[in-house]
Amino acid sequence: xxxxxxKRKSEAVEAERDPDKNQELKDLVIKFCRDRGVxxxxxxxxxxxDEANEVPSEFRPQAIWSPAKTVIVMGLAMPLPxxxxxxxxxxxxxxxxxxxxxDQLAYDLTRYLNRLGYASFFFPRDGFGSMKAxxxxxxxxxxxxxxxxxxGLGTIGASHCLLTPEFGPRVRxxxxxxxxxxxxxxxxxxxxCIKCEACAKCCPKKAIRMRQDRVIGDYDSMxxxxxxxxxTARRCYPCGICTKxxxxxxxxxxxxxxxxxxxxxxxxxxxxxxxxxxxxKAWTHLRKYGVFHGKKAPDKE
Ligand code: SF4
Ligand code: SF4
Numbered sequence: 001x002x003x004x005x006x007k008r009k010s011e012a013v014e015a016e017r018d019p020d021k022n023q024e025l026k027d028l029v030i031k032f033c034r035d036r037g038v039x040x041x042x043x044x045x046x047x048x049x050d051e052a053n054e055v056p057s058e059f060r061p062q063a064i065w066s067p068a069k070t071v072i073v074m075g076l077a078m079p080l081p082x083x084x085x086x087x088x089x090x091x092x093x094x095x096x097x098x099x100x101x102x103d104q105l106a107y108d109l110t111r112y113l114n115r116l117g118y119a120s121f122f123f124p125r126d127g128f129g130s131m132k133a134x135x136x137x138x139x140x141x142x143x144x145x146x147x148x149x150x151x152g153l154g155t156i157g158a159s160h161c162l163l164t165p166e167f168g169p170r171v172r173x174x175x176x177x178x179x180x181x182x183x184x185x186x187x188x189x190x191x192x193c194i195k196c197e198a199c200a201k202c203c204p205k206k207a208i209r210m211r212q213d214r215v216i217g218d219y220d221s222m223x224x225x226x227x228x229x230x231x232t233a234r235r236c237y238p239c240g241i242c243t244k245x246x247x248x249x250x251x252x253x254x255x256x257x258x259x260x261x262x263x264x265x266x267x268x269x270x271x272x273x274x275x276x277x278x279x280x281k282a283w284t285h286l287r288k289y290g291v292f293h294g295k296k297a298p299d300k301e
Pocket of ligand 1: 202203204205207223224225227240242243
């Protein structure tokens with residue numbers, strides 16, 4: 001066993017010097033992820049954080065774990081018809097399942113790389129303990145969104161979500177840091193956000209404001225947090241309306257929902273006038289059950 005570990009360590013050192021070896025390891029990671037149903041996968045060299053200089057230094061991979069050379073980002077899709085029901089118990093359960101799956105994937109990939117002799121570390125899917133903790137410090141210690149951008153999986157839209165060509169913003173990410181340099185994936189140069197304003201118009205808290213001078217909008221994180229607190233109390237967190245309404249993403253073709261934005265834009269007003277509006281019947285049905293409809297849920301039984 002000891003001999004095996006020694007050999008693996010020397011393989012890891014060799015991989016540092018031999019680009020083919022690194023491609024071999026990258027191929028192993030790709031196979032590992034493909035076999036486990038990962039929907040999106042990208043490789044970001046840690047120097048991209050320094051080159052872009054967009055993320056404060058203490059939030060960069062090497063500040064969090066100094067041996068890090070590459071960040072491997074895995075994404076799982078959030079199926080559009082479930083996201084469309086938000087806020088609902090079905091959307092909440094999907095969100096929880098995706099997060100659990102991502103943490104399991106990151107844990108498994110970290111151990112797989114460690115077994116091969118490549119020291120690794122992962123940052124969990126959600127880096128906060130509770131809404132109270134978020135109110136005290138409304139940030140995670142590491143951003144998977146930025147990691148996914150540097151891994152070439154998408155670009156950041158007006159809503160501050162990462163938009164991907166495949167699923168728009170309807171995808172969740174987790175990141176595994178490894179101490180080995182792996183061949184990087186190219187970043188996406190062209191902005192995917194078309195500045196349609198749907199996210200800003202549909203946000204119930206008006207937390208997103210479009211900017212003329214840039215793609216990424218102004219974002220009121222406390223207003224968004226207020227919504228999250230309300231939905232947590234009603235047991236149908238998270239909101240995710242900005243991810244629902246975004247027209248970007250090939251997933252809309254799969255579900256035949258390319259032109260649904262008009263329906264989303266009318267939704268709040270239509271339901272205000274007629275809560276039984278037949279156009280939204282399936283969504284309102286799913287929103288009725290399994291959640292608390294008062295202002296605050298009773299203490300957990
Ligand atoms: S999650 Fe909801 S409240 Fe927050 S920005 Fe998106 S639409 Fe607005
Ligand atoms: S909804 Fe429109 S403006 Fe908002 S992120 Fe998506 S494409 Fe950009």
